[in-house]
Amino acid sequence: MGGPSAEREVSLSSGRECADALRVAGYQVTQIVLDDALGDQVVRALTECQPDVVFNALHGKWGEDGCVQGLLEWLGLPYTHSGVLASALAMDKTRAKDAFRAANLPIVESVIADAAEVRLRHVIPAPYVVKPNDEGSSVGVYIVHDGANQPPQLSDDMPERVMVETYAPGRELTTTVMGDRALEVTEIITDGWYDYAAKYTVGGSRHVIPAQIPDDIRDACLSLARRAHDALGCSGLTRTDFRWDEARGVEGLIILEVNTQPGMTPTSLAPEQAAHVGIDFPALMRWMVEDAMCRS
Incomplete structure (x- = not known):
């Protein structure tokens, strides 16, 4: 958790929430807060604690762009979320669009x-x-x-x-994919646009779950989220964000991006969707750890 990216504070918040829930789920947890001495610090800390699984709660550059994933591969340690290539593709918005375009998924130019x-x-x-x-x-x-x-x-x-x-006009929708299962569609409602403050400030946005949308739009979101997850070669938990111009029906649905390491803060969307389908936060953490072990 932590790291040097612009999303450091989000990562620290996610890391604290995940560590608490992992303990509730019955795991022994060592929290490793990273600063700028990244590679050496990670190797020293992980060599010392010898974990069975690394729960990656880093966000932004280095944490979710394939770099730390490559280091964990080199160390031979199972880790949560997507692998090196999928992480690198998703973080590079241009390369991600190339993958979506090849899979005939709807994007803006x-x-x-x-x-x-x-x-x-x-x-x-x-x-x-x-x-x-x-x-x-x-x-x-x-x-x-x-x-x-x-x-x-x-x-x-x-x-x-x-x-x-x-610019893609319309309503803000999002869908979490858990393995091969798309969970639900949430609509995000804000006074302005869904910026950093709206995402991570309590009361900065309102989440409507399930989104009040037609069945064909819900089905399309679930299908497109799974396809986008697969197009990048993702693993574990991801979240796909959409814009929907309702005047255009299904044709108005656009994929904005896939987040390979969704936030796990008190205002985050993925845990909220998991809870909506009956998976509480400790159970979600347990699934992610077991998924990492199975993939290794």
């Missing part, structure tokens, strides 16, 4: 552009979204609305190259 150019002109017609190509939790996301007079003034800490994608 996008380009990779220099941040300096994006600050100077509209590189695609508005409305569009600008985001880092490899961050999560809505970190560094800018929405440029139709009719905007000027391009977005990106902050100085944005990467040199960014993704610019066509």
